[in-house]
Amino acid sequence: MDREEAVGRSAGRVLRQGKVEGAACLDAETLAAWSAGTLQPAERAAAEVHAADCSRCLAVLAAMPQAEPPARDPWWRVPLTVRWLAPAAAIGAAVALWVAVDPRVDIKPREQRPALQAPSAEPVPQQKPAEAAPAPEDRLADRIPEAKEERSRRDRVQASVPGRSPEAAAPATPAPVPDAASRMDQAGARSVERPEPPTVAESAAESARLAAGARQELRAPTEASLVVVSSDPSVRWRVRGAVVERSVDGGGTWETQQTGSAARIAAGSAPSASVCWLAGEAGTVLLTNDGRTWRQVVAPATADLVAITASDDRVAVVTTSAGTAYRTTDGGASWVLQETPDASFQE
Amino acid sequence: MSNWKPVDASAVARLWRGAGADRWDLPKQAFADALEASVAKAFAGRGPTTREVERYLSSLHAADLALACACALGHEGAWEHFVREHRPVLYRAADALVPGGGARELADSLYADLYGLRDTDGRRHSLFRYFHGRSSLGTWLRAVLAQRHVDLVRSRRRTESLPEDEDAVVAPPSPSCDPDDRRLRGLAETALKAAIERLASRDRLRLRSYHAVGLTLARIGRLIGEHEATVSRHLARTRRGLRAEVERTLTAGGLAEAQVARAFELLLEDPAGLDVEVLLGGAATRKDDEVGRSRYEGDG
Numbered sequence: 001m002d003r004e005e006a007v008g009r010s011a012g013r014v015l016r017q018g019k020v021e022g023a024a025c026l027d028a029e030t031l032a033a034w035s036a037g038t039l040q041p042a043e044r045a046a047a048e049v050h051a052a053d054c055s056r057c058l059a060v061l062a063a064m065p066q067a068e069p070p071a072r073d074p075w076w077r078v079p080l081t082v083r084w085l086a087p088a089a090a091i092g093a094a095v096a097l098w099v100a101v102d103p104r105v106d107i108k109p110r111e112q113r114p115a116l117q118a119p120s121a122e123p124v125p126q127q128k129p130a131e132a133a134p135a136p137e138d139r140l141a142d143r144i145p146e147a148k149e150e151r152s153r154r155d156r157v158q159a160s161v162p163g164r165s166p167e168a169a170a171p172a173t174p175a176p177v178p179d180a181a182s183r184m185d186q187a188g189a190r191s192v193e194r195p196e197p198p199t200v201a202e203s204a205a206e207s208a209r210l211a212a213g214a215r216q217e218l219r220a221p222t223e224a225s226l227v228v229v230s231s232d233p234s235v236r237w238r239v240r241g242a243v244v245e246r247s248v249d250g251g252g253t254w255e256t257q258q259t260g261s262a263a264r265i266a267a268g269s270a271p272s273a274s275v276c277w278l279a280g281e282a283g284t285v286l287l288t289n290d291g292r293t294w295r296q297v298v299a300p301a302t303a304d305l306v307a308i309t310a311s312d313d314r315v316a317v318v319t320t321s322a323g324t325a326y327r328t329t330d331g332g333a334s335w336v337l338q339e340t341p342d343a344s345f346q347e
Numbered sequence: 348m349s350n351w352k353p354v355d356a357s358a359v360a361r362l363w364r365g366a367g368a369d370r371w372d373l374p375k376q377a378f379a380d381a382l383e384a385s386v387a388k389a390f391a392g393r394g395p396t397t398r399e400v401e402r403y404l405s406s407l408h409a410a411d412l413a414l415a416c417a418c419a420l421g422h423e424g425a426w427e428h429f430v431r432e433h434r435p436v437l438y439r440a441a442d443a444l445v446p447g448g449g450a451r452e453l454a455d456s457l458y459a460d461l462y463g464l465r466d467t468d469g470r471r472h473s474l475f476r477y478f479h480g481r482s483s484l485g486t487w488l489r490a491v492l493a494q495r496h497v498d499l500v501r502s503r504r505r506t507e508s509l510p511e512d513e514d515a516v517v518a519p520p521s522p523s524c525d526p527d528d529r530r531l532r533g534l535a536e537t538a539l540k541a542a543i544e545r546l547a548s549r550d551r552l553r554l555r556s557y558h559a560v561g562l563t564l565a566r567i568g569r570l571i572g573e574h575e576a577t578v579s580r581h582l583a584r585t586r587r588g589l590r591a592e593v594e595r596t597l598t599a600g601g602l603a604e605a606q607v608a609r610a611f612e613l614l615l616e617d618p619a620g621l622d623v624e625v626l627l628g629g630a631a632t633r634k635d636d637e638v639g640r641s642r643y644e645g646d647g
Contacts, residue, residue, distance in 0.1 A: 002615075003590045003594075003611045004583075004586040004587060004589075004590050005615060006590075006611045006612070006614035006615035007539065007586050007589045007590045007593065007611075007614070008558050008586050009558070009614065009615060010535075010536060010539055010614045011539065011543055011554055011558050011559075011586075011589065012554075012557075012558030012559045013559075027477065028477070028487065028490040028491040028493075028494045029388075029477050029478060029479055029481065029482075029487060029490070031490045031493075031494070032481070032482035032486045032487040032489070032490035032491075033479075033481035033482050034570060035482065035486060035490065035569075035570070036481065036482035036483070036486050037569060037572075038406060038481045038482060039389075039481070040389050040390065040403070042392075042393070043389065043391075044571075044572075048548060048549055048552050048570075048571060049548045051552055051555075051556075052548040052549065052551040052552035052555060053548075053551070053555075055555075055559065055560070056497060056498075056501065058555060058556055058559070058560040058562070059497045059501075059560060060490065060493045060494045060497050061493075061556075061560075061562065061566075061570065062560045062561060062562050063444060063493035063496055063497055064486075064489050064490055064493045065566065066443050066444055066493075067440035067441075067443050067444050067489040067492055067493055068440075068443075068489065323446055
């Protein structure tokens with residue numbers, strides 16, 4: 001039993017009874033400015049003193065992020081192919097149009113023409129696109145590993161962030177900068193490997209292929225993996241669909257585990273190195289408390305579960321896709337419907 | 348404020364132009380009044396230097412302030428612009444705050460106050476007068492909406508037949524019926540409450556924000572200008588201090604070590620203890636980078 005945990009729990013309950021109410025409260029404009037970080041220092045100090053004893057003002061500050069529009073992913077988090085989809089499609093369309101309407105463009109195999117030729121006054125026979133543009137699978141393949149490598153690099157950077165516990169929370173390594181730098185390096189390396197500039201027809205074909213590939217990628221659901229890191233960062237679980245794997249070396253190697261469930265898992269929570277909860281479609285809740293064997297917990301609902309947070313192998317809260325939350329304090333033997341946000345603020 | 352003119356005419360003209368206030372035919376004097384009201388509020392109780400005022404003015408969301416001024420004055424074009432740009436945001440924010448229904452009513456009540464009512468003198472009284480441009484208009488609208496939502500919830504709670512006696516809330520029935528346990532628990536809670544009251548306000552703010560309201564470490568850090576790791580360290584230090592204080596108080600009260608240990612166990616057993624999901628209904632589950640939180644990685 002951790003006495004500090006007991007202190008934290010009880011302090012939360014004691015502090016919910018704010019002493020300052022009503023007229024003395026901070027107005028919405030001040031709260032907005034505080035939230036935006038634009039309060040003057042003296043004003044912020046006064047606001048802090050007030051809020052230290054005011055449940056109402058802190059409740060407003062807590063509610064504000066809920067009302068915020070969902071944040072868009074920064075540009076470096078957008079998949080490479082999607083990022084280039086619009087420009088690639090536009091370039092492809094423009095080049096295709098140019099090729100289609102301009103009879104002066106000389107479309108010949110690359111070996112006959114080392115570089116772009118001067119426009120010819122003589123009409124040239126039409127060639128099939130496949131002949132005109134040698135299939136650029138090699139370059140396309142180059143790009144796919146690059147995207148994969150970028151993702152795996154990002155995985156490594158994220159996995160190396162130690163902030164899984166509040167005590168260990170430390171400034172995370174900014175992922176985008178090395179990514180961008182290494183991308184530039186790779187781009188430079190490619191240009192060295194391929195001194196011959198692409199022909200117009202090749203560019204058109206490649207652009208079209210890239211656009212088509214990106215479209216296909218957008219249509220096909222990407223199999224994302226869910227990684228649940230425990231309090232011991234070396235122990236983590238990875239879920240792809242219904243397949244659960246465990247790593248005890250920080251993600252270096254993975255061992256598949258049998259869960260007995262075929263349901264797709266959507267969320268997980270691992271409060272310790274041996275305890276992990278998983279939740280997913282059709283009310284599926286899985287629990288391991290030895291890190292190896294899984295058991296299916298009685299479902300609190302038949303709806304799809306989208307989130308789960310657990311503090312140990314007995315206490316967990318799951319949230320359905322409809323936003324309903326259920327809590328168990330007995331390892332999933334029973335669940336209690338949680339109060340709605342409306343009923344959550346206590347006097 | 349009537350004799351105090353911290354914003355000179357050239358600054359007003361510059362901000363007025365920069366804010367595109369001419370689109371709404373906003374009188375420069377009305378904009379100047381809004382700027383002065385903003386400065387007066389930000390530097391209440393002290394006289395800022397010219398440099399401070401300049402820096403402050405340049406940090407304002409001047410375009411939003413001009414729009415709010417024009418709307419408060421009833422300019423039709425400004426109002427149409429506001430409806431087009433901000434009403435959907437308002438509705439989305441209300442939907443997010445009140446997912447179970449009642450969002451539209453909440454947003455519409457605010458909308459009506461923003462439009463304002465004319466009093467017997469024919470003057471329009473609009474909520475926009477309280478916007479001073481220190482945040483974006485969207486942030487301010489969300490704050491107003493959140494405040495109304497919280498007030499609504501709290502007033503609803505008052506009318507419900509819940510235990511209103513403070514003692515009943517502070518000390519909910521212990522799982523244990525043992526009279527000794529009840530006594531120990533009461534002693535521990537009293538000691539804890541006294542220790543919390545002795546905390547510095549910033550320590551109490553961190554503690555309340557994290558354990559009572561459920562703000563994330565990152566958000567607490569943003570509010571008080573600390574890195575979330577610093578917030579975490581301070582929280583841990585505060586809990587350690589509280590623990591030591593409670594132990595000292597209990598021991599000084601004549602309790603044996605076993606009884607002190609039992610008192611802490613009873614605090615921990617408290618079913619109504621730290622429970623962010625109960626407090627915020629699961630909608631505001633903390634989103635720190637904490638133990639056990641999962642993340643998605645698109646590793647295809």
